[in-house]
Amino acid sequence: MRLILLGPPGAGKGTQAQRLVKKYGIVQLSTGDMLRAAVGAGTRIGQRAKDIMARGELVPDDVVVAIVADRIDQPDAKKGFILDGFPRTVPQAVALDRMLTAKGMKLDGVIELKVDANILHKRIANRVAQAKASGEALRPDDNPEVLRTRIEAYREQTAPLVDYYRWKGVLKSVNGMAPIAEVANAIDSALDAAPAKKATRKKATSKAVAGKRTAATKVGGRKKPAAARSGRFAAAAKPGRKAAARSKTTLRKSKSRRG
Numbered sequence: 282m283r284l285i286l287l288g289p290p291g292a293g294k295g296t297q298a299q300r301l302v303k304k305y306g307i308v309q310l311s312t313g314d315m316l317r318a319a320v321g322a323g324t325r326i327g328q329r330a331k332d333i334m335a336r337g338e339l340v341p342d343d344v345v346v347a348i349v350a351d352r353i354d355q356p357d358a359k360k361g362f363i364l365d366g367f368p369r370t371v372p373q374a375v376a377l378d379r380m381l382t383a384k385g386m387k388l389d390g391v392i393e394l395k396v397d398a399n400i401l402h403k404r405i406a407n408r409v410a411q412a413k414a415s416g417e418a419l420r421p422d423d424n425p426e427v428l429r430t431r432i433e434a435y436r437e438q439t440a441p442l443v444d445y446y447r448w449k450g451v452l453k454s455v456n457g458m459a460p461i462a463e464v465a466n467a468i469d470s471a472l473d474a475a476p477a478k479k480a481t482r483k484k485a486t487s488k489a490v491a492g493k494r495t496a497a498t499k500v501g502g503r504k505k506p507a508a509a510r511s512g513r514f515a516a517a518a519k520p521g522r523k524a525a526a527r528s529k530t531t532l533r534k535s536k537s538r539r540g
């Protein structure tokens with residue numbers, strides 16, 4: 282079983298991942314944990330990631346892609362894995378697809394935990410209060426200011442993956458605001474159900490898609506039409522430097538808003 286858990290900080294990915302690990306006898310691969318370990322050990326990657334993580338921004342794609350590529354080759358991941366915190370950008374998802382294809386592996390599902398932003402803030406505030414009360418060490422990025430940046434980074438850079446995986450026909454969305462046991466049941470049902478239907482790819486040529494994009498994506502924050510989004514993913518998924526460059530410019534947000 283090879284799964285991805287997708288969801289903003291505080292969505293409950295860790296809790297659900299632990300349960301799925303037991304249920305399927307697979308390993309949980311959390312890029313956040315791997316990076317924190319690298320920071321703790323003071324490796325070169327850790328030194329590169331430390332300040333970026335403390336600000337709540339995303340570590341460069343090449344760093345995390347290399348870590349994951351190495352990790353899924355380990356013997357304990359042979360039986361399957363659940364990726365938690367990766368991929369976080371469309372270029373990372375494209376890199377993962379290539380990695381899996383090269384190894385003759387396939388994803389069994391991508392589970393999206395949907396949670397409203399105001400609930401996330403409350404959940405993290407509770408987590409921090411509990412950790413403080415029990416004298417546990419706090420993560421440097423578990424504070425309200427950095428949390429805003431982390432949620433913003435999710436909204437801008439990671440949320441587009443929902444469309445990407447829907448387009449690929451592997452997305453299973455679950456209400457992450459329900460009680461833990463209900464979320465667990467919903468995930469189990471989604472995984473037992475027939476594979477999600479692949480979103481219809483428009484027959485539009487890339488030129489037509491590009492045309493629609495110009496017409497419909499000018500206003501910031503407005504949702505792009507599905508055809509434009511699919512066109513964008515098709516370009517990102519296509520091998521070749523031009524496509525990769527295009528996907529990076531279109532999809533990587535320069536800076537997270539503050540405050």
Ligand code: ADP
Nearest residue numbers: 290312313333334337338339340345366367369
């Ligand atoms: P959260 O609890 O916010 O979901 P994680 O523990 O998964 O966070 O990750 C903590 C931090 O590690 C992120 O804010 C980011 O800086 C970095 N990080 C983890 N995974 C990735 C990734 N796939 N790409 C880029 N940065 C990552």
